Amino acid sequence: MNIEKYPVLVVDDEESIRRLLEKELAGTNREIVKAADASEAIDKVRGRSFDVIIMDLRLPDTSDLDLLIKVRDASPCTEVIMITGHGDIDTAVEAMKLGAYDFIAKPFNLDRLDLLVEKAHQRSRLSVENRLLRHSASYDQGPVKFIGNSKAVRDIQFLINKVAPADIPVLITGESGAGKDVVANAIHNRSTRAGNPMIIKNCASLQKELARSELFGHVKGSFTGAGESQEGLVSYAHQGTLFLDEIGELSLDVQASLLRLLETQTYRRVGEKEERRVNIRFLFATNRNLGEEVKTGRFNEAFYHRINVFNIAIPSLKERKEDLPLLVDFFLTKLSPEGTTYRMVQGAMDCVLDYDWPGNVRELRNVIERSIILGENGIITKRCLPHELVVEAERSEASITLESVEKKHIFKMLDFHNGNRRKTADALGISRKTLYRKMTHYQSQ
Template identity: 40%
Template sequence: MAKILVIDDEDTIRRTVAASLEAAKYQIFKAADVKKGLKILDNETIDLVLSDLRLPDGSGIDLLRAAKAKEYPCEVIIMTGYATLDTAIQAMQEGASDYVTKPFNIGELSVRIERALQQKQLRRKVRRLERELHERFHPDNIISNSANMQKVLEQVKNIAPTDSSVLITGESGTGKELIANAIHLLSKRSEHPFIAVNCGALPESLLESELFGHVRGAFTGATNTRAGLIESSDGGTLLLDEIGDASIPVQTKLLRVLENGTIRRVGDTQERKINIRLLAATNKELTREITAGRFRQDFYYRINVIPIHLAPLRERLEDIPLLAKFFLKRHAARISKQIEEIDSAVIEKLMQYSWPGNIRELENLIEYAVAMADSEMIRIKNLPFTFSQESPVQNKSRADLLQQEILPIAEIEKRHILLVLEKVNWNQRKACDLLQISKVTLYRRLKEYGISPPGGNAPGGKKRSQALKGQNTKFK
């Protein structure tokens, strides 16, 4: 129920307005002057103030200013019997949501109140999203313990304010999109849109109309004229993600955009001026793509004005402890779990691994461990099976294998079954197919070895979190 504070020195107005609003299911507070009004604002989380302009100890605008100065999250509607345009304009300029002139009818007032309350909700939502975005992509929240990453961040801060094109390279999951976002946030374009297009995700014909837009009738199915993503990012930043996957014709068209600063919608004759900063990202070696004839050299030079390379995680192991703690904090907060620490044995394990999926893989792993943890500390047993084992079966030489502890066959079978189950997100049918055994046999082994899915849920896969949310493969 929204809380409304009605401030008016006239007792009858206070009472009639309050009574009709109460009937409309708002919770009403009343005050006769600025001082009493502010006192209520101090003690209650008021959603909306409905204040008279002229009050015995000041004006509605004084109250509005005080409320803004104290950052109270309330909207203010000013009521005035002397509706000069000046006072109305002043009230709005000082941040009032609206104003009404006396005498007003309650119907009109209710409409304005509802509109102001909706505005408040929208404002709150925008603020939350902005905060989240800022928190996630601000360079202060990009973990960089390694000299390597610190150099990248330094570079980001230096080049962000320029308008030069940047080519961000690095393996999958190394943080290319994160860096692109940070460049945008630190640039003078940050108030304008940041749009990322994944060039690898769409077939050529669709990508073209997504990027450039089209006019009605340009092709079958083009029933409406539509602006493309390049136009939508006008004034802001456009990230062409997976640029190595864009076809030669699309590269040619993009090159023209960069050289002329204009675009043409598919099927249109008109050229439109646009102003974008271009960022591109890829995990491909573009020089090799050029040699193979899949990438235009002139386009490459045009996008590769400033190159930023993100090293794979295995080459900056010193970032792992910080990253792990950072992700622990993020995911524990997200599911409201009180987990503060990571066992040093866990960190040691993480440092030994090669991280083919880089930081994304590390984040997914921590998210999984947070979901599994049953104390204030992440321990080895909370990690997926492949990690929680004594000796990960990785790149072992024959000499290593001969040195290895000899395990009973049953133990090897148990570990193998667990490994396979994890690989297939605990999907019994797939596990049976891979192991080439029947469901009955699998069931018998699971019972024998005391294996059950962690938490009754299905972990595993590239995005363990999705598996955790999406499936619930319990063994019966």
């Protein structure tokens, strides 16, 4: 976990109050930032995100509640505590209606204020988490560990462990269902940002006209249909990781804006001149060949080089069939109903091993899920597997020739008799001469 201090902004025109609050509220988990008026406060809010703001109801350079409205608009997850004076009760009630968290009257009860700040902070964190949750609900977060024991997977595990703590961007490539999301999750979870959010966005789901606004946010009225001002995903990923999936789907102009963000860690909301600074680790994934897309002009070359600093390429499942037994076990354990663990009989496992898995690990997972439903007494037989798997296995069995069986058997027997030809020939019921002839024939193949 990241035990970073959370910043609290104190806005008051009286210096003595600013100093008092700083002295009383700053602590091991809090940092106090001060602003003397509304315009300074707005500047500070633009620069970084605050969980809690304590503000004087009356500020010299703005009308009552105007700052509150602006802050809530710019940063909906920030909780605001109003400082009220004598006779401000009506306005304070108005402030609560506008979304202020609570108010506290002067002179302060500092213990109560301390408690209020803590509670406001918790609420702010909760609403950030809720937003994140809503955002990520449609994603299968998947296991953190990338299962497999093939050489390819061991290399991938090694790369994940090496690259996770470094803050550099990673491009994850591989066919659909090969495990790109799993790798991205594993990198984030092993990184120093693991306690902070990982925002996942599938670029294929970005609407063309709204892509920029969804990523960077916009200000009210900045384009037709732009309602209330909104923060973009980039701001939610601050101090965490932004995982952009299917990056090949992104339009060229948005690629250019992202390139800027990658290079400078700054961005602008749509319709706004001010630059905002963030601190984000980037992960990208694609099943396209971006190098080719660059050649045909569909992908920005500079952006490509920038995101392709470190590539993790996941081979398709058919190129690493050694992983199948382990993956089958993993899914059987994970997906079996509580209290049982299903087992797969060898005949069924042979079918799994013979099949080509065009849908990669996702297809395997689906097949196991289905076979558990069809299996009886905790046992999965060939009958529980989809038709195409069994057909494939029978087809490859049918293509076995008599010659290949004979060859295999002869060498097995030779091995058994430690290469002794006489014993081997006797066991096979053929002459030594015939054995020798067959051996030279098969060895030349």
